[in-house]
Amino acid sequence: MTNTRKQALGDALKQMMAIKPIEKITVKDIVEICGVNRQTFYYHFDDVYDLLEWVFEEDAKHVLPREIVYDRWREDVTLFFSYLKDNSSFALNIYNSHSRVYMLRFYKKRLQECIRSFAMIVCENRNIDQGDFEFVVELYANLIVGLISQWLDAGMPLLKEFSKDRLLRVLDGSVENLMDRFVMEP
Numbered sequence: 763m764t765n766t767r768k769q770a771l772g773d774a775l776k777q778m779m780a781i782k783p784i785e786k787i788t789v790k791d792i793v794e795i796c797g798v799n800r801q802t803f804y805y806h807f808d809d810v811y812d813l814l815e816w817v818f819e820e821d822a823k824h825v826l827p828r829e830i831v832y833d834r835w836r837e838d839v840t841l842f843f844s845y846l847k848d849n850s851s852f853a854l855n856i857y858n859s860h861s862r863v864y865m866l867r868f869y870k871k872r873l874q875e876c877i878r879s880f881a882m883i884v885c886e887n888r889n890i891d892q893g894d895f896e897f898v899v900e901l902y903a904n905l906i907v908g909l910i911s912q913w914l915d916a917g918m919p920l921l922k923e924f925s926k927d928r929l930l931r932v933l934d935g936s937v938e939n940l941m942d943r944f945v946m947e948p
Contacts, residue, residue: 768806770796772817775810779855784814814861818868821845826872829879836930838876839906842869846910850918857914866907873903877937884938894944902937 774795778787787810789803796802807813825845830838846853856865877899885895909929 767796767798767802768816769820770798771803771806771813772820775813775817776849776852780851784810784855784859784861811861811864814856815864818865821849822868822872828872828875830876832880832883835880835933839930839933842873842906842910843913846914847918854914854918857911866911869910870903870907873906874899877902881937881941884941888941889946889948890941890944891946895941898937898940898944901940902933 771792774792775787777795778791782791789800789810792810792813793800793803803813807816826841827838853865856862881895881899906929
C-alpha cells in the first residue's frame with residue numbers, strides 16, 4: 763500500500779510538471795490530484811524535491827540499466843535517450859529549472875555505473891592503474907552527459923547533427939582502444 767501511495771504521488775508530480783515548472787508545484791497541488799491529505803505526503807517525503815528524487819530513482823530502477831552488458835551495450839546506452847524522449851515534458855521541465863544540477867548528477871552517476879561495468883569487462887586481462895581506469899569512466903560519463911545536456915538545451919528535437927547512431931559509432935570499440943593506451947607493462 764505504501765508503494766502504491768508513493769507511486770500515486772510520483773504520478774501526480776509528473777502530471778503537474780506537464781503544466782507547471784517544478785518550482786511552482788506545491789504539496790497542495792500534488793495531494794489534491796491524489797485525493798490524500800498533506801500528512802500522507804509528509805509521511806513519505808520531506809518536500810516536492812524529495813519526491814522528485816524518488817521519482818528519478820524509481821524510474822531508473824525500472825527503466826535504466828545499472829550496468830552495460832558487453833554484447834548489448836548499444837541497446838543499454840540507447841535506453842538513456844529513449845527514457846528522456848518518452849518523458850520529454852518531465853525531463854525538459856527539470857532541465858529548465860534549478861533542479862537541472864540534480865538531474866545531470868543523477869544521470870552522470872548512473873552512466874558511471876554502466877560504463878564502469880562495461881570497462882571492467884574490457885579490462886579483464888589488462889593491467890591498468892585504478893586511477894587511469896576511473897579517469898576513462900569519468901571521461902565517457904561526461905561525454906554522454908554533455909551530449910544529453912546539448913540535446914535538452916535544444917528542446918530535444920530530432921537532431922541531425924547529433925544522433926544516437928553517431929554516438930554509438932563513436933563509442934564502438936573506443937573504450938577498448940582508450941583502455942589499451944593505459945595498459946602498464948608487467
